[in-house]
Amino acid sequence: MTRPLNGGVTAGRPQSAAPGATTVEMRGISKWYSNGVMANDHVDLVLNPGEIHALVGENGAGKSTLMSILCGLEEPTDGEIRLDGQTVSFSSPVSASEAGIGMVHQEFKLFPSLTVAENVAFRAEPTRLGMFLSRREARERVRELADRYRLGVDPNAKVGQLSVGMLQRVEILKALHRDAQVLILDEPTAVLTPQEVDDLFAVLRELRDAGRTIVVVTHKLREVMAFSDRITVLRDGRSIATLTTSETNPAEVAHHMTGRDVDLDGRYNAGSPAGVALRVDGLFVQNELGVMVVSDANFSVRHGEIVGIAGVAGSGQTELIESIAGLGGHSSGVVELDGTDIHQLSAAERRRKGIAYIPEDRRGVGSAVTASVSDNLAMGFHRRAPLRKGWRLDRAAMKRHSADIIEAFGIRVSHAKVEAGTLSGGNLQKVIVGREMSHDSAVLLVDQPTRGVDIGAIENIHGRLRAYRDRGHAIVLTSAELSELFALADRILVMYGGRVVAEYPRADATEAKIGLAMAGITQQTLTGSEETT
Ligand SMILES: Nc1ncnc2c1ncn2[C@@H]1O[C@H](COP(=O)(O)OP(=O)(O)OP(=O)(O)O)[C@@H](O)[C@H]1O
Numbered sequence: 001m002t003r004p005l006n007g008g009v010t011a012g013r014p015q016s017a018a019p020g021a022t023t024v025e026m027r028g029i030s031k032w033y034s035n036g037v038m039a040n041d042h043v044d045l046v047l048n049p050g051e052i053h054a055l056v057g058e059n060g061a062g063k064s065t066l067m068s069i070l071c072g073l074e075e076p077t078d079g080e081i082r083l084d085g086q087t088v089s090f091s092s093p094v095s096a097s098e099a100g101i102g103m104v105h106q107e108f109k110l111f112p113s114l115t116v117a118e119n120v121a122f123r124a125e126p127t128r129l130g131m132f133l134s135r136r137e138a139r140e141r142v143r144e145l146a147d148r149y150r151l152g153v154d155p156n157a158k159v160g161q162l163s164v165g166m167l168q169r170v171e172i173l174k175a176l177h178r179d180a181q182v183l184i185l186d187e188p189t190a191v192l193t194p195q196e197v198d199d200l201f202a203v204l205r206e207l208r209d210a211g212r213t214i215v216v217v218t219h220k221l222r223e224v225m226a227f228s229d230r231i232t233v234l235r236d237g238r239s240i241a242t243l244t245t246s247e248t249n250p251a252e253v254a255h256h257m258t259g260r261d262v263d264l265d266g267r268y269n270a271g272s273p274a275g276v277a278l279r280v281d282g283l284f285v286q287n288e289l290g291v292m293v294v295s296d297a298n299f300s301v302r303h304g305e306i307v308g309i310a311g312v313a314g315s316g317q318t319e320l321i322e323s324i325a326g327l328g329g330h331s332s333g334v335v336e337l338d339g340t341d342i343h344q345l346s347a348a349e350r351r352r353k354g355i356a357y358i359p360e361d362r363r364g365v366g367s368a369v370t371a372s373v374s375d376n377l378a379m380g381f382h383r384r385a386p387l388r389k390g391w392r393l394d395r396a397a398m399k400r401h402s403a404d405i406i407e408a409f410g411i412r413v414s415h416a417k418v419e420a421g422t423l424s425g426g427n428l429q430k431v432i433v434g435r436e437m438s439h440d441s442a443v444l445l446v447d448q449p450t451r452g453v454d455i456g457a458i459e460n461i462h463g464r465l466r467a468y469r470d471r472g473h474a475i476v477l478t479s480a481e482l483s484e485l486f487a488l489a490d491r492i493l494v495m496y497g498g499r500v501v502a503e504y505p506r507a508d509a510t511e512a513k514i515g516l517a518m519a520g521i522t523q524q525t526l527t528g529s530e531e532t533t
């Protein structure tokens with residue numbers, strides 16, 4: 001294998017900036033949204049070439065807003081941006097891109113039917129070198145960039161066939177193709193598997209070592225500690241601290257974020273399960289393309305028990321949970337709730353019988369973004385007491401209901417009447433979790449309960465899920481974070497290729513065993529060999 005030009009050295013970062021390297025200074029940045037929210041309050045942020053800078057803070061602290069200002073999506077109300085000492089102002093993402101600033105958004109903006117090269121070069125503004133490229137040149141350039149930064153993306157691959165991790169790399173390529181010196185990634189790892197996270201940061205390190213400036217917004221302190229060079233903490237729209245990663249620790253960062261001590265370990269405590277609440281027997285699910293996405297699932301979940309489902313993304317976990325909720329593709333098999341077969345029932349009927357569901361996709365399936373927070377909190381409740389009084393909705397009860405959930409889940413919102421779509425990502429997640437848990441249903445299905453949620457809120461949601469279980473509810477939970485399954489689940493199932501390939505009681509589960517099963521390697525396939533921990 002050939003080494004890249006910089007030799008792949010990670011230790012020796014450029015002392016003096018490489019040509020084209022950009023120092024970013026954001027000074028006194030403030031942002032008021034039209035609804036009166038002050039999302040940024042005189043924020044200072046300095047980004048150096050050749051560093052990975054982590055931007056952290058609680059949900060609603062103003063991270064996405066600050067990055068939207070830097071990449072030209074939003075205009076600041078006050079303050080200035082300097083690039084290498086020169087004051088700039090961006091009227092649009094195009095002008096920021098021309099100045100060498102690129103952003104990788106969480107929702108990818110790619111065309112599935114086009115190839116990687118076509119997507120990367122699609123309506124590309126001329127590069128900073130000032131030229132448009134032909135298709136062939138675009139392909140060559142994409143290949144060259146992909147090789148140089150070891151992105152492992154095939155320029156000719158159709159985007160529709162790529163994994164989430166690969167799609168993200170295509171977005172990175174798009175920014176590099178436009179010669180971005182400053183690369184901003186907003187919660188890039190929320191949707192990645194642990195392996196993909198490591199791979200992404202390997203790429204980001206290459207870019208850093210080549211003198212680019214990288215900003216990563218993330219809630220995952222483990223990543224922050226492992227991969228960043230410096231950390232800036234925002235709280236309530238203000239910059240609280242900038243820390244050198246090697247000189248700090250997760251507890252200190254968490255303290256800056258929240259202003260208090262946070263229990264980062266999320267200790268597991270065992271439940272005391274009773275009778276079977278949910279039984280799944282011989283469940284098969286086909287997606288709309290006719291592909292079998294769940295094959296012969298058999299398991300049960302008891303009252304007072306949390307069953308976690310592990311698996312690499314796309315192993316059928318989401319489809320399994322959806323199917324139990326009565327959604328998704330065509331299914332056959334038995335789904336029993338407290339001994340009654342509910343397999344023939346619609347999603348709405350299942351919900352009434354006692355199945356609550358927190359979907360993975362909170363903006364699409366989980367919420368109505370143009371409705372108010374209060375209406376979102378009442379969704380699915382409005383047909384029954386206590387929110388219904390005879391014919392009509394009981395407005396007062398609705399108000400109490402939403403105030404209770406907002407308080408309990410620490411949802412950061414100025415008023416229950418604001419549009420749900422204007423909430424920060426993590427706060428919208430709390431709305432959905434809070435609503436579904438307030439149903440008091442026998443069974444709660446949760447796909448990724450804390451995705452995008454800050455550390456304080458994770459602590460809160462975990463505590464509430466345990467308490468919910470201890471009140472006799474049955475919970476089925478998936479998570480991309482093994483640590484989350486270990487913190488919560490009384491039993492862990494592992495899915496691989498649509499099948500449940502392994503099952504461990506909490507006491508027997510180790511990261512090593514689960515990791516192997518997630519790769520499709522189970523005790524049976526290893527016959528006789530000892531697993532290492
Ligand atoms: N378009 C908008 N209109 C009105 N208010 C908004 C808008 N976008 C964000 N806000 C508000 O600005 C504040 C900061 O939001 P922002 O999205 O920047 O937070 P964040 O730090 O990225 O949070 P998270 O970790 O949850 O993603 C929040 O109170 C949010 O409700």
Ligand SMILES: [Mg+2]
Nearest residue numbers: 063064424425
């Ligand atoms: Mg955000």
